[in-house]
Amino acid sequence: MSVNTPTLITFLIYIAAMVLIGFLAWRSTKNFDDYILGGRSLGSFVTALSAGASDMSGWLLMGLPGAIFIAGISESWIAIGLVIGAWLNWLFVAGRLRVHTEHNNNALTLPDYFTHRFEDHSRVLRVFSALIILVFFTIYCASGVVAGARLFESTFGLSYETALWAGAAATIAYTFIGGFLAVSWTDTVQATLMIFALILAPIMVLLSTGGFEPTFAAIENIDPTHFDMFKGATFVGVISLMAWGLGYFGQPHILARFMAADSVKSMRAARRIGMTWMVLCLAGAVGVGFFGIAYFAAHPEQASAVSENPERIFIELTKYLFNPWIAGVLLSAILAAVMSTLSCQLIVCSSALTEDFYKAFLRKNASQKELVWVGRAMVLLIAVIAILIASNPENRVLGLVSYAWAGFGAAFGPVVLFSLLWKGTTRNGALAGMVIGAVTVVFWKQMGWLGLYEIIPGFLFASIAIVLFSRFGQAPSRAMIERFDTAEREYRDA
Template identity: 40%
Template sequence: MELKTIGMLAVIAIYLIMMVVIGVIYSKKNNDVSDFYLGGRKLGPLVTAMSAEASDMSSWLLMGLPGVAYLSGVADAGWTAIGLGIGTYLNWLFVAKRLRRYSVKAGNAITIPEFFSNRFRDNSHLLLAISAIWIVIFFVPYTASGFAACGKLFSTLFNIPYLPAMIVSAIVIVVYTALGGFLAASTTDLIQSIVMTIALVIVVFFGVSMAGGLDVVINNAKGLAGYLSLTQIHDQATGTASSYGFLTILSTLAWGLGYFGMPHILLRFMGTEDENKLKLSRRIATIWVIISMFIAIFIGIIGYSISKAGHIPAFTDSSQSETLIIKIAMLLSNHGVIAIIFAGIILAGILACTMSTSDSQLLAASSSVSHNLLHDVLHIELSEKASMLVARITVICIAVIGVFIARDPESSVFAIVSFAWAGFGASFGPIMLFSLFWKRTNRNGALAGMLVGGIMVFVWKYLIKPLGGIWGIYELLPAFLCACIAIVVVSLLTAPPSKEIIEEFESVGK
């Protein structure tokens, strides 16, 4: 093994050891399942902001987004980033404070399914059961995408088989998550957001230098048809551009709607210590998200010039282009000892954005199974010690399923994340907004919206979207709208909420 490889591996190893140590430290602070899944609502404003956004970005930020920009230019990646930036701000502005307050009022709920169930006094537990099932269905492949990103990283870097590399990465994530729970995941997410930021900055400056300067990067991009246009998308195979129409732009912007239904982000709102400091959290989170996404897109543009200069190979499909930052890190490692350390930080950044999402997803999925399904639906009574054990075992079981799904090295990180994002956005987003802001919403309307939203994601993606034309839009937008309609129609056609529910709703305030 070359010296530079050993150096980069050492940096990554130090980083991974830090994450496990944090898990061990926080394992001693989990006295019950409330601590394990929500940290006792003790998150400060900085940790709340950065853990929410780090858990959101995933491997998509450093692998998926630059890869899309590299292949097709700024339109697809750019409108996605704009939609996510708007969604981030609106989620913090409208949902964060009210959900923090309402989740306490509604039986001190510690999970999203529990909040829905308590909010509508659903004694049948159907809402709780279906929302828990949706979480498992959509989070397992989401988690798998993170494992896949780690596997690609180590496989590309050290020329080792993909599957063992992916499994080892998954084990590290599972260890600190299963030990430390929500507080460990949130604290490591803060650290991971810092590592991700440093990695982005290093890649930009080194990438521009290797490409021959900023002018060269811009001129090369201008030479490709539609590459820098927000209304055209570049086709690398033919060298031509096609229209990126209004309907496509609208459906891509709809990525922002997904935020209202992301359990791992919403849990950060519920877990914050002081609701009055959420305004500070909102500012930190929004600024970081917008800057990070647009830097990631610029890295994709820089990558094209680096490959044109012959420093890295040209990529022809998404599974290759998603390794762009890995290739840049390996290129950087050829420039001395300090450069090797910086390259290791870049690679640790890829791990960071992957791990920060995977740990949160594992916790959310685990809480749905062990706390909501076993305890609330099946009424299996366990001691606090046994509940903690079941929670940790559930994390491991879900991770194993994720590893099985991620076994294919050709899977696209962006594609998997896109589908899971749509699933959560459509099944949980509408019901979250209506639960918080429309007091006429009842249990039947919420149940209808949750079912319609989740099912429509599958129907649109696999039955309607393949028809192409005006039907070929991102499945989140039509599924979200259908869920909203279902909530309103069914709520108005069935009995209004009880006086108790209305009074609780009004007591939450603005």
Template identity: 55%
Template sequence: MTNTTLITFIIYLVAMLGIGVYAYRVTANLSDYILGGRRLGPGVAALSAGASDMSGWLLLGLPGAVFAAGMNQIWIAVGLTIGAFLNWWYVAGRLRIYTEVAADSLTLPDFLENRFHDRSRLLRVISALVILVFFTFYTSSGLVAGAKLFEASFEMSYTSALWVGAIVIISYTFLGGFLAVSWTDFVQGLLMFLALIAVPVVTMMEVGGWDAVTQEAAAINPGFLDAFHDMTLLGIVSLMAWGLGYFGQPHILARFMALRSAGDVPKARVIGMGWMVLSLYGAIFTGFVGVAYLHGEVGDSEQVFIVLSNVLFHPVISGILLAAILAAVMSTIDSQLLVSSSAITEDFYKQLFRREASETELVWVGRLAVLGIALLAIWMASNPDRSVLDLVSYAWAGFGAAFGPIILLSLTWERLSRNGALAGILVGAATVVVWAELSGGLFDVYEILPGFLFCGLTAVVVSLFGGEVSPEVRAEFARVRSEFDRAR
């Protein structure tokens, strides 16, 4: 990396830390730290949700998968697009209203406890534990991606690269909480979008146009051009099942909860989906045109975006493009750290141990939780052979299977019971853990699919055999439905 590229990169990092310091000054209480006081506008909420969703997987994992296997990897993007749209359409507005009606819930476990009027605290504790377990894997994936970026760009050892990336991300999340995370995600989302348009377009021009790209790719492997190459119906369904994960991702659902009002959802949905579609397919074509330009040869397929950025662009632009990778990594890790911190602070410390704790005390507990979770994730990410895509897929499946059906049912079916929700979460999470250890035949399907189905089925059956819904729960459900109809 040239000195010019390095300076550009450092300026970006300092700017992100500056946002964190400013957010620190306007964060006054736990609601500000966890949800930004529910005052996100539609643009910030949409790009923040998208950036926190996609992570380093968008610029490293997906281009790398297409570079290694060809266009048959496009089915992941198709499934994600459908899932994200349905999440904005069915979940966003209802969840924004319901979390406020249900005792102004600040976290997902908080909402589940209040939605079902669970006095035992069991639903809160179990859901918070699931969040902590799977987010540790998810955060680890982001740290691996960040380390690969620093390792490839600065000629650092993997361990040194891991610590440098982690320190930057931890710093502004520690200071500014949700506002810092959302504002930095907005900036990072724009940067990611521009990078994923620029890199494939410039690379295609260097190769000689689209026809030259397809001819070169076909010469290397004719199957690279075929979306159905080496694919079975089960394989396509398995890749598209990624879309089911959206309904249960706590860091994405937190953006819905933080919107100013449910009336902002339609505008946010248009912005968010436009960003996502162009970014996803920009990542796919980055991997595909990389095959033609690099003749299918690169040391680590997940570094194809990094290689193209360094080879094809002026050092200043290269620095900005590499910063986009860090932006993708940072925008997801900060959100995951914050949600995990919120689970520890709101769902364990405050509810189970220190209900009389002051707002200042809770904010500092949250900051210390960020530090503790990050250190555990750093330890898990210390193996340089870990794949970003593998780590992301496991955590994504865990959240999608454990929480996805429960969120959908809790917002649309008043008969879902506390026991049904609890049983569904346990079955969904356990299915992902067990299924991921199996292989061969039907077991080769992505674990989110059986986990999602078993979770939903269990929740419905247990609820149907349970008692009647309490009048309080029924009244709240009716109020949410009425407010949602008015908001539309």
């Protein structure tokens, strides 16, 4: 038997279970609302874990531990920023968005919500927001495909090209079949697997290096600055890392979980569950990268793969420290992280193409069955494009994620916040904010000005544009204000 046989069997069992969930969800998918948003039926537990799993992609088990392994604890500013941003998102956006989307023509997608919230009869908001989703999510999907390919490449010795298709196939299968319900149910399983792996792995690394004191002493001998939160830090650098938290307000795949909750009353419990899960997972990921410094210093003969690509650190530690059967379960956590995020991104892209282009412009009277099948076809289309983007083996997961995260955060984040918190926001304000946010991210990324993460100027300029264009343009209609007030009252009374 090959040394990888237990891991292979574990992977196959895991993938088969996910596809089975897809078939079960298929039986519950009666119409396009079910396929795209699960019929707004998610309870607090599924809402919380699904939002967490869809957020924490392969970046959690590959990108973050790799960054910590190279630079030390100073890279954990990203994790701190993400925790603050996620908590504020649950607090200010989650419940309100659930209510406001229902009051605005029971909107199923963000473009649909923007269209009805701002009474955009020209539908330019719908088109532009759907285009933003397609552009940045295709890049985001590519990051998931890269992470999956790295996993299969490292675990089974496949070529990068073969691993690329193998890693994406299972996710495409259950997303295609089961839609949003399959994605949400599998997310819950995957979130459980991820937290199990991220609690167990750093504990095993610590045990293998002799506990906290010997581990910390070894890291200090290698480089004492690994303990310095401000190592090589500048004000711009720390702010850029913390600013990842701003991205939460505009991520369509996370916001869709809020929209799909069974009621606004579920949000309080969901927030507590989701934040506890997130903090434990991020702490585990930081621990894997940090303690891994000591482990590979003590075992330099095992460090070649990590030296070549630090994002493989979780994979390599798991292979060396665990029984092959347990390793298979833990490595499935990376597959879980990749699949959970990639699947919900495919669904959001599919909904944008189907609801916001096909139905809105081509087939207004299309049947529910037709829309479901068009949605499935769009899943395949976006998946193939993402695989083509990911085909460059030099791609890094964190780099792809950071670009897409900034794009959504700047283009949608301010618009979502203003639409929920300020009744004076107008269509022109929303459109200006969206355009300026997206364009700023693209240009700032290309120019690299000041070394500042592009989400910061994008978010700032978009917010200023929303206020200016709303203040000095046509005022919101009475119907818009009444809908806003009704939704806000319902939210506060819940």
